[in-house]
Amino acid sequence: MKNLLSIEHISNEQIATILNRASELEAGAPSQLDQSYNVANLFFEPSTRTKTSFEMAERKIGVTVIPFETGFSSTLKGESLYDTVKTLESIGLDAVVIRHKMDAYYEELLEGINLSVINAGDGAGQHxxxxxxxxxxxxxxxxxxxxxxxxxxxxxxxxxxxxxxxxxxxxxxxxxxxxxxxxxxxxxxxxxxxxxxxxxxxxxxxxxxxxxxxxxxxxxxxxxxxxxxxxxxxxxxxxxxxxxxxxxxxxxxxxxxxxxxxxxxxxxxxxxVSNGVFIRMAILETILKGRM
Known part of the structure; x- marks a missing residue:
């Protein structure tokens, strides 16, 4: 599984695998990632729980978190979301976690983007x-x-x-x-x-x-x-x-x-809130291992 865009895109079996892995991680199982990955969190809407939870999850599984502040990014100069994500891919990121006010914002990223995208909420669409x-x-x-x-x-x-x-x-x-x-x-x-x-x-x-x-x-x-x-x-x-x-x-x-x-x-x-950390650890592992 390269991306997590909508709950409708994953099977019941994949859901069960993520839930079971979250349970293992909560019980103290070590991360299954055997190489380093770089991830950035792009939150274009306010967030406390989701953003901080992903950051905690990333650190717990040993992922390098590349800081990204939407309020200081080139999106304020009119850069498209596609160009922003393509730039981060070119720099060497493996995945981005994105929250955006636009419904199904990820559709414009599916062609031409090779890094992984995790949807952290799109408009009134999916979470x-x-x-x-x-x-x-x-x-x-x-x-x-x-x-x-x-x-x-x-x-x-x-x-x-x-x-x-x-x-x-x-x-x-x-x-x-x-x-x-x-x-x-x-x-x-x-x-x-x-x-x-x-x-x-x-x-x-x-x-x-x-x-x-x-x-x-x-x-x-x-x-x-x-x-x-x-x-x-x-x-x-x-x-x-x-x-x-x-x-x-x-x-x-x-x-x-x-x-x-x-x-x-x-x-x-x-x-x-507590469960969200373990679930997001499991999501990140699943997505990043899917890139191997």
């Missing part, structure tokens, strides 16, 4: 590494996907996480439902209330309300959203025994979820 760490979190909890009931709540139409997770989870045999305002459901069919879902869900996965996309919308308020679609303390009490709470973060406390629930016993929100 494959987040999807893999979510799968890893669920697998660690339940040991399976088939037959699990997963409810994803929030700004589905704008969420690359929702799209990636829904595809992967359904492919692996989970039942996936959505809860959100009708105008936020995008390509998916969604419920407009928690009725019949809160008590039967094994996983409640909350999505960040993207306030920047709803500015000026007189029909939207944080308070109303929290009351109708958020995970309140009252709703948490209705969740089944053993059910867990997830969120890709950043979290709007008091909007998607009561602040008191962010670190409650059911919550796996910060576990997802």
């Amino acid at each position: 494959p590494s987040q999807s893999l760490l979510d799968l890893y979190t669920i697998q660690k909890e339940f040991g399976r996907f088939k037959g699990l009931n997963i409810t994803i709540a929030g700004d589905v139409s704008h969420s690359r996480v929702a799209k990636s997770d829904a595809y992967a989870l359904r492919s692996l045999g989970a039942n996936v439902n959505f809860v959100c305002p009708k105008e936020w459901q995008g390509e998916f069919e969604a419920h407009q209330s928690w009725d019949d879902l809160i008590e039967t869900s094994d996983v409640i996965m909350l999505l960040r309300v993207q306030h920047e996309r709803h500015e000026g919308n007189a029909n939207f308020s944080k308070e109303n959203y929290h009351a109708q679609y958020g995970l309140t303390s009252e709703r948490e009490k209705q969740m089944k025994d053993g059910a867990i709470i997830m969120h890709p973060a950043p979290v709007n406390r008091g909007v998607e979820i009561d602040s008191t629930l962010v670190e409650c016993e059911r919550s796996r929100i910060f576990d997802q």
Whole structure:
């Protein structure tokens, strides 16, 4: 596997291999890379978890991280993404990790680029590494996907996480439902209330309300959203025994979820962050070994 661009591009068998390798790495297994590699992280959108997680993963498996700051790059002078990546390839990089505001930005890189590309999020398109760490979190909890009931709540139409997770989870045999305002459901069919879902869900996965996309919308308020679609303390009490709470973060406390629930016993929100390091170690190994 030379690139990781979309969760839709990898098979269930490849997913299983990455999840299993992440488990080995978490247990202390040494890196399988037997030569040096150079990688740069190109983040054209703000990021805390994904960017830092990839940097940590790169260092843990012995990869040389070549600094790249988008705010000081020639993209500010009008250089295309293709030319930027081609330049880094010519300098000697083996792979780049890219987050970009453009949907499917990687399509312009597929012809003529020989280094590996790992998609760290494209617009409202895909977020494959987040999807893999979510799968890893669920697998660690339940040991399976088939037959699990997963409810994803929030700004589905704008969420690359929702799209990636829904595809992967359904492919692996989970039942996936959505809860959100009708105008936020995008390509998916969604419920407009928690009725019949809160008590039967094994996983409640909350999505960040993207306030920047709803500015000026007189029909939207944080308070109303929290009351109708958020995970309140009252709703948490209705969740089944053993059910867990997830969120890709950043979290709007008091909007998607009561602040008191962010670190409650059911919550796996910060576990997802920890799991992301091991998943990204496994992704990097898989991609870089695929170049050999």
